[in-house]
Amino acid sequence: MPPSKNKPTFQKQMFLNLPVKDLNKSIEFFTKLGFTFNPQFTDKNATCMIIGENIFAMLLVEGFFKTFIQKPLSDAKNSTECIIAISFVSKVAVNEIADKALAAGAKRTRDQDYGWMYQRGFEDLDGHLWEVFFYDESAAPKN
DSSP states (O other): OOOOSSSOOOOSOEEEEEEESOHHHHHHHHHHTTOEEEGGGOSSSEEEEEEETTEEEEEEEHHHHGGGOSSOOOOTTTSOOOEEEEEOSSHHHHHHHHHHHHHTTOEEEEEEEOSSEEEEEEEOTTOOEEEEEEEOGGGSOOO
């Protein structure tokens, strides 16, 4: 069946590309949080961090990252480029990963608890903002 002209056709995987200053330190940091890496896509310039079944973060050394862009590279420690949000199966799981991040050297950003949604935020070693959260869609406010 051909793709609909009214609906976008999405692929089955997502790759987030993030510049890092020190690849080994970034791998060590995210390993402490429980993430694993695909050795097939890991070398001195980059690694493929496995976030979920079809979700990956490519951690690219800044010099290598710059080969993919034409604009100046943002300094995530001084300006916000984006917030990476990952859902987890429970508040307990959110607390576990956030606590691991802080113990591994992350900086706490903000925490929120709306009852139906619970989140904790941190800044990684390169200044990228992460939010880990749990939400109960059935308890979310209705519009």
